[in-house]
Amino acid sequence: MYRRVLRGLPPPARAVLLHARGDYAPWEDGFDFTPPALQPGEYVGPPDFVGVGVQKGGTSWWFELILEHPGVYERPGLPKERHYLSRFCVEPFGPTEVAAYEGWFPRVAGTVTGEWTPDYFSYPWVAPLLAQAAPDAKILVLVRDPVERFRSGLTFRLRMGAPHTSATVADAVRQGFYARHLRRLLEFFPAEQILVQQYEQCRVDPSAQLARTYAFLGLDPYEPGEIRREVNVSGGGKVDLDPSAAARLGDLYRSDALELGSLVPALDLSLWPSVGDVGDVGDVGGATAPTGETGVQP
Numbered sequence: 001m002y003r004r005v006l007r008g009l010p011p012p013a014r015a016v017l018l019h020a021r022g023d024y025a026p027w028e029d030g031f032d033f034t035p036p037a038l039q040p041g042e043y044v045g046p047p048d049f050v051g052v053g054v055q056k057g058g059t060s061w062w063f064e065l066i067l068e069h070p071g072v073y074e075r076p077g078l079p080k081e082r083h084y085l086s087r088f089c090v091e092p093f094g095p096t097e098v099a100a101y102e103g104w105f106p107r108v109a110g111t112v113t114g115e116w117t118p119d120y121f122s123y124p125w126v127a128p129l130l131a132q133a134a135p136d137a138k139i140l141v142l143v144r145d146p147v148e149r150f151r152s153g154l155t156f157r158l159r160m161g162a163p164h165t166s167a168t169v170a171d172a173v174r175q176g177f178y179a180r181h182l183r184r185l186l187e188f189f190p191a192e193q194i195l196v197q198q199y200e201q202c203r204v205d206p207s208a209q210l211a212r213t214y215a216f217l218g219l220d221p222y223e224p225g226e227i228r229r230e231v232n233v234s235g236g237g238k239v240d241l242d243p244s245a246a247a248r249l250g251d252l253y254r255s256d257a258l259e260l261g262s263l264v265p266a267l268d269l270s271l272w273p274s275v276g277d278v279g280d281v282g283d284v285g286g287a288t289a290p291t292g293e294t295g296v297q298p
Helices: 002-007 011-020 058-067 095-102 117-124 125-131 144-159 164-176 180-184 199-204 206-216 243-263 281-286
Strands: 051-055 115-116 140-142 192-199
Touching: 002 011, 051 058, 051 117, 051 125, 058 115, 058 140, 058 206, 095 125, 117 125, 117 180, 140 180, 140 199, 140 206, 164 180, 180 192, 180 243, 192 199, 192 206, 192 281, 199 206
Parallel strands: 051 115, 051 140, 140 192
Antiparallel strands: none
16 A cells, blocks of 8 residues: 555655665665575576666666566566665775675576666766676677667656756757767677667567567577557656757767767667668678677677
8 A cells, every 4th residue: 555655746855755764775875785594495696688778778678578487586576776886986896895785696406587777878987997896797788779778767857856957958968879878888898798789679560679689698498378569658747858959869860870970880769760760880891790699799
């Protein structure tokens, strides 16, 4: 009953009630990052996979589908988004912090486990920390039309109580430069450890795209039940975006989208009308379609 009442409240009011009980989300000041106690049969270690992006790109939907595989272990009650690495931009990060991070990934024998924190992708300090804490982890990225992602991201931030200022808008814009963020990730992880998929392709053919994800994670083929396709449904409309502003954003993102297409030829940028006619991006920079199951051009 209490949880039902909470869900019906606006996010700021919900946060006030939760904080009064000492209940904080991992991205909020006040969250206790002490690892959970192990249960019988569990052990900890570096995550087997980490989803790093993008915010409002369908990551919760896709993470839930990953968890449906019987070979994936997720302790009930643990957050999908650990946000553990987000706070170490200027803080010390060494063996103690690495061990604490591992403590957030209990699993049982014969399974894999991981997290998906969308902010990691656009935080430039996370990639080297992740390479230090989980050098063998498979990295997942789910991208979405950058202008539509901007609208959803800004709407989300404002509903959560962020002020409608130029700084809030600028942060929402920054997160859409996917190629820039992917290049940073490639400085610390080999291409074969990174799978980039496209939200729009996952909506069109979720079974085939999910099979790619499972295979990339080293999991046996598996067919979950009926796959829910309604994702990124918010309780109300998105922020209005003037057509001229949408066009400016499309122009801003176009060169980055072209670069992303050269890095990840499996993407179909015709599904991103906001960036305009980008032509045959598979030939940009001499890139060719990948032969393996990774989503990044070696």
